[in-house]
Amino acid sequence: MPGVEVTTQRLCRATLRGPWLAAGIVALHPMSEKHWKSVVSQSVCDYFFEAQEKAADVENVPPVISTPHHYLISIYRDKLFFVSVIQTEVPPLFVIEFLHRVADTFQDYFGECSEAAIKDNVVIVYELLEEMLDNGFPLATESNILKELIKPPTILRSVVNSITGSSNVGDTLPTGQLSNIPWRRAGVKYTNNEAYFDVVEEIDAIIDKSGSTVFAEIQGVIDACIKLSGMPDLSLSFMNPRLLDDVSFHPCIRFKRWESERVLSFIPPDGNFRLISYRVSSQNLVAIPVYVKHSISFKENSSCGRFDITIGPKQNMGKTIEAITVTVHMPKVVLNMNLTPTQGSYTFDPVTKVLTWDVGKITPQKLPSLKGLVNLQSGAPKPEENPSLNIQFKIQQLAISGLKVNRLDMYGEKYKPFKGVKYVTKAGKFQVRT
């Protein structure tokens, strides 16, 4: 935890010291004088640090902080804070959305959005922000366009650049910005033309003490990785599109076509992108693939308690449930835990009081369980609440909602692409109350 603290502090300072991030967005509504002059007063950060100090947890730093002359809007991503300084009224989501887009872009360019990556590529970061914002208004935020303007760094390119003295900035002009489909760059060529779709569904659920479902819904996304030459026009149809309760689209999708025929028709961006995200909310459709038997008790006036959980499969559609992990935030009074797993391994961090049990696969013959004793701080009152269990799991080759891709057709190009669809079901915010 202290480590995280330092990192965030440091980055936060780094971001705000340079006018780049702060200033770029400072200008969102032109307080520009402040910004363009060198006095993007760094003292503004102090308000942020103060708020951060006040919030015990990094997650609890309010996204919007009001200071006497400015407003600070921040996001927290990958252990970094991105802060923007605003001077006038602006929809806060506008800024938050933009900051996330910036973080996405860094992720896209550098492979990770970390302090080290940003520091290593400070010039590219600066160039990117220059293109993404003009006087504080977002300009080019589509990654396809940005990549035309500024090439992402790769090891090979940096070697070549250092030898030949060429640069990261694209020398072609970004014609994509002018087109009607700004999300796709022009002149894409591949030798292998491939289109992959990952249907990823996450089950969000709250299971109560007795094992009944309080709340459950499926959140799904279809992530696409499209590497097709030219200007392909794709249409993706489903066997059972009516399942999708609420859908949000990448801008490339023709809404009308979906409305009338329930077919996703689009000219895709090049590379990886999220095609749609959807929700299946009607509760009876949501199958809960696992159950947990638990008995956690703390004895009154003694410094120990018992802990016993067993996980079993339930409605798994004949597939194996893999990569099960159970995470439990134990009460503060817990000092240590002595447990024996029948399968997998467990760790308990006495500082954060987090118990993690890495279970692996479930074999129905022998259900995995974790049993043992809990040592409590002596003298402290017994905890009132039993901790809730957060469960992660993964089921390959299955979309739990039953969604199935019917077919993918391509128009507009002659070649035959290689197509593939993969289904995965995961636990989202899957919580068992005990």
Added chain:
Amino acid sequence: MQRFLQLPGAAVRPGGREADQEAASPVLAPEGGAPPWYQALQPEELRWLQAPEEDTTPEESLEGPCPEASQSQSQPLRHDDLKAMLDTNKDSLKLEAMKRIVAMIARGKNASDLFPAVVKNVACKNIEVKKLVYVYLVRYAEEQQDLALLSISTFQRGLKDPNQLIRASALRVLSSIRVPIIVPIMMLAIKEAASDMSPYVRKTAAHAIPKLYSLDSDQKDQLIEVIEKLLADKTTLVAGSVVMAFEEVCPERIDLIHKNYRKLCNLLIDVEEWGQVVIISMLTRYARTQFLSPTQNESLLEENSEKAFYGSEEDEAKGPGSEEAASTALPTRKPYVMDPDHRLLLRNTKPLLQSRSAAVVMAVAQLYFHLAPKAEVGVIAKALVRLLRSHSEVQYVVLQNVATMSIKRRGMFEPYLKSFYIRSTDPTQIKILKLEVLTNLANETNIPTVLREFQTYIRSMDKDFVAATIQAIGRCATNIGRVRDTCLNGLVQLLSNRDELVVAESVVVIKKLLQMQPAQHGEIIKHLAKLTDNIQVPMARASILWLIGEYCEHVPRIAPDVLRKMAKSFTAEEDIVKLQVINLAAKLYLTNSKQTKLLTQYVLSLAKYDQNYDIRDRARFTRQLIVPSEQGGALSRHAKKLFLAPKPAPVLESSFKDRDHFQLGSLSHLLNAKATGYQELPDWPEEAPDPSVRNVEVPEWTKCSNREKRKEKEKPFYSDSEGESGPTESADSDPESESESESKSSSESGSGESSSESDNEDQEEDEEKGRSSESEQSEEEGKKKKMKKRKKVPEGQEGGSSSDEGSDSSSSSSESEMTSETEEEQVEPASWRKKTPPSSKSAPAAKEVSLLDLEDFTPPSVQPVSPPTVVSTSLAADLEGLTLTDSPLVPSLLSPVSGAGRQELLHRVAGEGLAVDYTFSRQPFSGDPHMVSVHIHFSNSSDTPIKGLHVGTPKLPPGISIQEFPEIESLAPGESTTVVMGINFCDSTQAANFQLCTQTRQFYVSIQPPVGELMAPVFLSENEFKKEQAKLTGMNEITEKLTLPDTCRSDHIVVQKVTATANLGRVPCGTSDEYRFAGRTLTSGSLVLLTLDARPTGAAQLTVNSEKMVIGTMLVKDVVQALTQ
């Protein structure tokens, strides 16, 4: 943590101050540094100088913050090495130097002394160097104004570059240089760029406007002119940016929006996400000033004075006198009818709820919340709930807004109650907001579930959250009487909780609840009294004391005892508790003075010497009031009334109540305080301002084709299927922009060469301009036309046709890419009629176009685009023949090439040897799509040539116009000839009377069209047909029952008969015994839908749906006649 914080913090602040000083006096700065640091760094710097190619990353980027910070404090700013690198000829060295400089800027170091060295490189060829120089320039120009001026000429040259992207980037940098002296140059550049032919440059101009405004607000008036101009722009690229500029510079000039309102609504869907947010939020404000509240259905007065205000601007305004007369004559209330423009906005924003951008979804949600009728607001709930899966910051903002909405419209979110359930892993701030929403949503029916949920929350480890839950329970208890006792009991149980915070919070809430019905709860008060020994939280102690004092008659024995205890510990209490002790003492003294007189006096004396003057004041005041004395009797007689007056129960309400007077989704709403620059959301007007200010006059001849094209192209994504029924005028300009950008990008991707593309674009731009200027012209013409006959037709038409060509060719070439299914639809001859035969359309270009024409995979409603072309009719007819033979899949149109046979216009006897017949050719008239084209056959049966055949002055009913055929110089005996003339019948069956003149004679003739010839077929899909039909019900629907004779029961014959009677197109139909036909009237373009439901028995029902009821009725009559004969 404290330590960690202090370390960098301490480092930052001096560093920051230093930087400021340096900035203030850049000249002094270089010598300011401490030499030791410089020396320490030197070797490294030298290494960089010697081998700059070795590594591209700036050297300090990997170092920790502390050395870096201290460097920035004391590093000298000489940078000789960098200057040397910038002065070399090698691009790679320059680049390296610039990268290091930018890295310095990024880290907040001052690099201003390098300005002269850097600015020299502004003309560098290398793009990356150039860009980095721009970055530098923008950052430091303001400090070094004189030197910055050196670079200006480079940008001015850039502004003239043939490449649009270079022009744009020059303008962008130029406008970012904050040097007041160049304001006139900037102004000029912006003005020029605003009329640039490239939409991208215009967009950049829009971005430059706020920059200039912030630099020099005196330019406002001129800038508003530019904004006005740009607002009229028709491209999606510009729309978002210019509205942003509008919001920055002149948000109060709402009148600038009128003319562009409909265009903005229609473009909205294709604008990029950021622009959408800005436009939607501006339109929300606009709608609030222009439309009536949809929620107050009644008490709307007739429009009046408001209207007069706008009256000067618009043409059709009635005189104020007539209005007054109207308002007095009519009853003062009329039912609310939503303005079609209001509806248009709601309809066009709805699909955006599906956007991936949370900001757009929120913007639409707030628009619906503020503008939509109650029944329709519900649609936003689902989308907002979806956002709850997003990043926690998004959740935070969305929940704030949901909290506000859920107070006003609880029903909207009730179905999603469970989505607001709290997980132990949520951050506390999210938990508390969700709790707020849950509380707002709780009602009689769902309260048991909500309370059960609350019970689990109370046992959470997060104590702040528990406290919030207890308050939430309190609120539920006050709001829902049924559960009050349950809640109270629950809370009392919490009093035995181990956590003091929980207990304290419970006490406070219990106190509030008890105030509502104190009589029944003596036991609880007793219980609470006992707690005073244990609870240490001041607020809770104070609450208990207040309760005991207030209800001391319910606990007569305990109260004095409590006072005794409190008196003992008085000095150690918190101020808030002390005040309540005084209160308690006073109340007890008044009710039970026998037991408590001494205690009270003791407490008051303690208070008299308290350190806090509030307490001293209170003590003195109380003593005067309750202790009877000789002088101050007046008030003390009423002391009991003063202290023991019945007090109203507190109302526990949400902190989000009434927050909706701030525009939702705004920063001000989030902070619940007005942020700088917040534009108030105006209240609905009492009377609707004149809606006609939004009318954009459209030349009549373009209206029809525009409507059609709009349907095809204007809304490639998300477009609502009902989008069509918007006001006709609104779409006037859109298709052009679409076609323009389409053909542009097609040429780009085809050639890949930016220069050729810009050329291409210039052309199109010119066309566009030509067209728009022309439309004004012909608009006037359109007005004149009604009054007198129109003589100068061709001029306007010629121009129109050439500009239409561009869009037309793109659409047709995209059609050529279509599958056979769509080819079937494509019977429309007009699209083939152009100079180049379709086959010559080169494939590669066509392909790109088809991809961009995003509608083309749905069977498009290819309607008679009927563009005016310059091609002669005969060629058109030839080409048409070609198409028909090429695509034999078109049964419906094969049969009736001409509608109702040959009709006689002039008998050869009456015409003294000249016989004239006419037929309705059913081809679109080449000159004007609103005209019915009539083929006139002349044959000379006399034995002398007839010379100079032409049309004489027609006497036409208003609205009807004709386009004469070219004069026939001579018709030899025995010869016959055919000419085409066009008649605009104005959608009526009135006869067109005119004279046929020869050199010698004049013949009065008249052509009366059958109603079936007043329309042209339209191709709709089955769904579209049904949708359109559903809109045309009631008065617009005419139904007739008939019996089909035996001869008339086969498909073929029915279709043939119907199409022979009326110029309609067949619509595919799922069921076998139903026939559907669709067409549009030529002049007004209103849909005519005909359905024939034929039973095998012969019984049939004919339905015609059309806005034009007269046409509908007549059509029914004609068709019935044709079928039953």
